[in-house]
Amino acid sequence: MRQIFEAELTQLGDDLAAMSRLVEHAITNAGIALLTADLQLAETVIADDVAIDAIERDLDERCVHLLAQQQPVATDLRVVVSALRMSSTLERMGDLARHIAQVARRSYPRVAVPNALSGTFTEMHEAAVRVAKRTTAVLTTRDLEVAQSIERDDDLLDALHADTFTALLGVGWNGNPQETVDVTLLGRYYERFGDHGVSVARRVTFLVTGTFEDTRAGR
Amino acid sequence: MRQIFEAELTQLGDDLAAMSRLVEHAITNAGIALLTADLQLAETVIADDVAIDAIERDLDERCVHLLAQQQPVATDLRVVVSALRMSSTLERMGDLARHIAQVARRSYPRVAVPNALSGTFTEMHEAAVRVAKRTTAVLTTRDLEVAQSIERDDDLLDALHADTFTALLGVGWNGNPQETVDVTLLGRYYERFGDHGVSVARRVTFLVTGTFEDTRAGR
Numbered sequence: 001m002r003q004i005f006e007a008e009l010t011q012l013g014d015d016l017a018a019m020s021r022l023v024e025h026a027i028t029n030a031g032i033a034l035l036t037a038d039l040q041l042a043e044t045v046i047a048d049d050v051a052i053d054a055i056e057r058d059l060d061e062r063c064v065h066l067l068a069q070q071q072p073v074a075t076d077l078r079v080v081v082s083a084l085r086m087s088s089t090l091e092r093m094g095d096l097a098r099h100i101a102q103v104a105r106r107s108y109p110r111v112a113v114p115n116a117l118s119g120t121f122t123e124m125h126e127a128a129v130r131v132a133k134r135t136t137a138v139l140t141t142r143d144l145e146v147a148q149s150i151e152r153d154d155d156l157l158d159a160l161h162a163d164t165f166t167a168l169l170g171v172g173w174n175g176n177p178q179e180t181v182d183v184t185l186l187g188r189y190y191e192r193f194g195d196h197g198v199s200v201a202r203r204v205t206f207l208v209t210g211t212f213e214d215t216r217a218g219r
Numbered sequence: 220m221r222q223i224f225e226a227e228l229t230q231l232g233d234d235l236a237a238m239s240r241l242v243e244h245a246i247t248n249a250g251i252a253l254l255t256a257d258l259q260l261a262e263t264v265i266a267d268d269v270a271i272d273a274i275e276r277d278l279d280e281r282c283v284h285l286l287a288q289q290q291p292v293a294t295d296l297r298v299v300v301s302a303l304r305m306s307s308t309l310e311r312m313g314d315l316a317r318h319i320a321q322v323a324r325r326s327y328p329r330v331a332v333p334n335a336l337s338g339t340f341t342e343m344h345e346a347a348v349r350v351a352k353r354t355t356a357v358l359t360t361r362d363l364e365v366a367q368s369i370e371r372d373d374d375l376l377d378a379l380h381a382d383t384f385t386a387l388l389g390v391g392w393n394g395n396p397q398e399t400v401d402v403t404l405l406g407r408y409y410e411r412f413g414d415h416g417v418s419v420a421r422r423v424t425f426l427v428t429g430t431f432e433d434t435r436a437g438r
Contacts, residue, residue, distance in 0.1 A: 064297070068293070074287070077283060088304070088307070165400070173396055181388070181399060
């Protein structure tokens, strides 16, 4: 019985990591679609989000079955409950990638990001991709240094998000309302990737160390 | 043992409903603060969000303890797992109310919502308050008609959200970038209340009927 349970727990971890890799893929491609006005890539991200949603539902069902059949306690219970939480965080990251792809699609053939902000959004994209890759890594290795590095990229995303407002509200801004709307929404979507990555990092840290740092306020 | 467990389950339901009432309060006051530029009320909403976050953590800990100590199966297990999910949804609704209050605070003494859109945002506020009240009601009574009515307000919020974009991108729009940014963010925050309300409504519906309608795409 214990052996079967161990195998099921391992499978749960593998599936979360696989889900995280799909999310990583979606974030990477959504950013490329956004920055290069690649309509086909945007459509792919939008279509593929259905698969991420399906994995979340499947993972959740399996967590409930595991709880019912194996009645785990202590650390095993925490692992299953954390998986429930993390699958929903990953699903949300997939949604955000889809939202970014939808902005790219709506703007096509125009690039949604105005020239003046392409540097900022390139940096946000790169930070979000790092967050996604490290989220997969932390799920796979439980390496707490990787978890820590997600916090740093979250801080960077917050700073870049603030930069977008500085640009939008500065005297030099001459974008039209559509551009202002797009930058506002895109900035928000990118900033949220950091929060979600941090959420996974802290849950994994909790599983390893048994202590849970408070979610920072102000999100 | 069973009797203690029943009492604990009832307590869990009561606490979720109490949390929902705090969220209802936050959404109501955030909207009033926003529409009337009431700085003090905005500050109250921002400060009180800490209490909602604390309830979420407390509820989550108790769910994990219940799972460990009572090892529930079947419907009881679903109730506990749903409580875990719903507390996180309610916490998110509290965050959104805080975000709205933060926009009101940043704009003070100006009203953040431009005159041209005060009708639309008044309607969004009213719909969000109804969603919040009905979320509490559905948690308390498990009335499926109430659950259904949350879906209708979610549709209304989506339509009103679309109206804000029509206004921002129409030829008549003469707001400055700050106003465009605020309307974009506020529209998004209000639209999300509907999604979260629907999420709670569907989880309760699932507990009552055993069938879970697919979350609608496109969020």
